[in-house]
Amino acid sequence: MQLAAELQRTHHRHQRQRQQQDTTPMCRQIQLTISDHTVAGDAVADDGEDLFIPPLNFAMVDNGIFRSGFPEPANFSFLQTLGLRSIIYLCPEPYPEANMEFLKSNGIKLFQFGIEGHKEPFVNIPEDTIREALEVVLDVRNHPVIIHCKRGKHRTGCLVGCYRKLQKWCLSSVFDEYQRFAAAKARVSDQRFVELFDISSMKHLPIPFSCLKRKR
Amino acid sequence: MQLAAELQRTHHRHQRQRQQQDTTPMCRQIQLTISDHTVAGDAVADDGEDLFIPPLNFAMVDNGIFRSGFPEPANFSFLQTLGLRSIIYLCPEPYPEANMEFLKSNGIKLFQFGIEGHKEPFVNIPEDTIREALEVVLDVRNHPVIIHCKRGKHRTGCLVGCYRKLQKWCLSSVFDEYQRFAAAKARVSDQRFVELFDISSMKHLPIPFSCLKRKR
Numbered sequence: 001m002q003l004a005a006e007l008q009r010t011h012h013r014h015q016r017q018r019q020q021q022d023t024t025p026m027c028r029q030i031q032l033t034i035s036d037h038t039v040a041g042d043a044v045a046d047d048g049e050d051l052f053i054p055p056l057n058f059a060m061v062d063n064g065i066f067r068s069g070f071p072e073p074a075n076f077s078f079l080q081t082l083g084l085r086s087i088i089y090l091c092p093e094p095y096p097e098a099n100m101e102f103l104k105s106n107g108i109k110l111f112q113f114g115i116e117g118h119k120e121p122f123v124n125i126p127e128d129t130i131r132e133a134l135e136v137v138l139d140v141r142n143h144p145v146i147i148h149c150k151r152g153k154h155r156t157g158c159l160v161g162c163y164r165k166l167q168k169w170c171l172s173s174v175f176d177e178y179q180r181f182a183a184a185k186a187r188v189s190d191q192r193f194v195e196l197f198d199i200s201s202m203k204h205l206p207i208p209f210s211c212l213k214r215k216r
Numbered sequence: 217m218q219l220a221a222e223l224q225r226t227h228h229r230h231q232r233q234r235q236q237q238d239t240t241p242m243c244r245q246i247q248l249t250i251s252d253h254t255v256a257g258d259a260v261a262d263d264g265e266d267l268f269i270p271p272l273n274f275a276m277v278d279n280g281i282f283r284s285g286f287p288e289p290a291n292f293s294f295l296q297t298l299g300l301r302s303i304i305y306l307c308p309e310p311y312p313e314a315n316m317e318f319l320k321s322n323g324i325k326l327f328q329f330g331i332e333g334h335k336e337p338f339v340n341i342p343e344d345t346i347r348e349a350l351e352v353v354l355d356v357r358n359h360p361v362i363i364h365c366k367r368g369k370h371r372t373g374c375l376v377g378c379y380r381k382l383q384k385w386c387l388s389s390v391f392d393e394y395q396r397f398a399a400a401k402a403r404v405s406d407q408r409f410v411e412l413f414d415i416s417s418m419k420h421l422p423i424p425f426s427c428l429k430r431k432r
Contacts, residue, residue, distance in 0.1 A: 051386040058389070059396075060276040170267040173274070180275075180396050 052078035057152030057181055061160055062167075064143030067181075069152035076102050079146070084108050086142040088133055090115050090155040111136050115155050125158055125193045131202070133159055134166070138205050153182040154190055161194035166207055171195055268294035273368030273397055277376055278383075280359030283397075285368035292318050295362070300324050302358040304349055306331050306371040327352050331371050341374055341409045347418070349375055350382070354421050369398040370406055377410035382423055387411060 055078070056069030071079060085108065089095060092114030095103075103110055113133045118124060136142055137159070149155035157178045164174045174194060179186045271294075272285030287295060301324065305311060308330030311319075319326055329349045334340060352358055353375070365371035373394045380390045390410060395402045 049384065052384050052389075053386050054389045056392075057396075059393075060278060062276060063279065168265065168267050170269050173268075173270045176272075177275075180273075180399075183396075183399070 050077070052081065054078050055148065055152070057156075059181070061147070061163065064140065064145065065137060065163075066144065066146040067152055067156050067160055068146060068148045069156075070148060070150050071099065071102075071146075073098050073102075080106060082144050082146065084144050084146055086111060086136070086145045088113065088136055088145060088147045088159075090133065090147070090149040090159065092116060109142070111142075115149070117150060117155065125155070125190070127193075127197065130159055130162055130197065134162055134202065135205070137163055138166075138202075138207065151185075153185055154187060157182055158190050158193055161191070162197045162199070165194065165197060165199050166202060166205075266293070268297065270294050271364065271368070273372075275397070277363070277379065280356065280361065281353060281379075282360065282362040283368055283372050283376055284362060284364045285372075286364060286366050287315065287362075289314050289318075296322060298360055298362065300360050300362055302327060302352070302361045304329065304352055304361060304363045304375075306349065306363070306365040306375065308332060325358070327358075331365070333366060333371065341371070341406070343409075343413065346375055346378055346413065350378055350418065351421070353379055354382075354418075354423065367401075369401055370403060373398055374406050374409055377407070378413045378415070381410065381413060381415050382418060382421075 053074050054068070055071040055075040058066065058068040058078075061067050066082060068075075079102070084106070087103065087108055087110050089110060089112045091112075095110060095112065100110075102108070111133070113129050115126060115129055116124075133147075137145065137147065147156050147159055161174050161178050164177065165171075171194075175191050178191060178194070182190070269290050270284070271287040271291040274282065274284040274294075277283050282298060284291075295318075300322070303319065303324055303326050305326060305328045307328075311326060311328065316326075318324070327349070329345050331342060331345055332340075349363075353361065353363065363372050363375055377390050377394050380393065381387075387410075391407050394407060394410070398406070
């Protein structure tokens with residue numbers, strides 16, 4: 001809590017510094033330029049440099065594959081550094097206009113798989129949809145790709161879990177990773193889905209990633 | 217708990233299956249061969265294929281950079297798939313013989329930085345040591361590299377946290393990642409160390425990784 005309070009104080013100090021800077025025309029111009037690139041809302045380091053804000057629950061899954069929660073405009077400048085070719089979006093709700101604009105101006109392709117975000121015990125992850133999404137993940141022509149749902153826990157966790165099964169991870173490690181992201185919200189039903197997910201029909205697909213490939 | 221019990225049952229079933237297989241001379245020979253390559257202890261999938269067991273708290277940090285807890289012999293076959301060039305080991309205790317053998321037979325270089333694993337409030341992470349370790353992380357000639365301590369939470373979390381600062385991640389995201397691995401064992405003192413860690417002297421070093429580089 002002490003740390004959180006301090007962070008907030010630092011944030012307010014930065015806000016004040018930015019407001020003070022804004023009184024000179026030069027800085028106002030810089031801010032406008034930044035705003036044009038939709039990086040408004042970025043954090044600022046002590047030396048005045050812009051910091052990146054990765055989306056909630058952001059992580060690297062494998063070479064060219066990332067995962068996260070729903071990206072906000074504040075995350076766009078960070079996402080730009082990944083040089084994304086595509087986004088796999090796992091919710092049925094339409095993609096927000098600001099996010100569509102970001103995709104358009106960065107030439108990023110959107111793959112939407114509308115999986116409902118049920119709560120236990122009414123969980124019903126559609127196996128066919130996960131299978132289709134997995135095929136998009138496995139296709140290196142779509143890389144770098146980021147997988148996301150709302151919070152990057154359940155739907156994203158299920159898809160990444162199935163990907164780990166294809167990589168022949170033992171189930172306890174798959175669940176350990178799932179739980180690291182889902183934390184207190186971990187669902188046995190999601191883990192059961194991953195456990196029962198049948199990969200036998202997908203074994204012909206090439207899995208050209210680091211975790212199954214020697215680099216030397 | 218239900219899932220844990222089921223996992224244990226599955227594990228016991230696999231053990232039974234392997235024991236049954238061991239009664240034929242053919243299978244005994246295979247087991248010996250596997251044992252020669254120190255992959256004994258691997259899990260086995262339902263279709264009889266060997267599964268990989270990543271080390272505790274294993275994750276990808278960036279292109280060519282991984283993190284984990286202490287690797288056991290059961291993890292060696294998984295680690296082989298990463299094609300590691302080096303290991304950064306953050307504890308003062310000598311590296312176990314089995315692990316040294318694994319390094320030797322796979323041509324992996326060991327960088328050991330002996331940081332004591334204190335408990336709060338007696339935490340004293342040596343800044344110079346982290347700085348030296350960070351230079352090894354940043355040197356692509358050492359990639360692919362895995363960073364590990366004992367549980368992959370505190371010492372590893374501090375080093376990765378400082379790496380994220382070099383990548384210009386905002387502090388709240390750095391801490392979010394730290395906490396994902398440390399979970400209930402998260403230490404404010406570790407996060408304070410990362411917050412205060414001065415990267416200004418390291419800014420001349422090239423950071424040639426995905427998160428700061430366009431791929432197109």
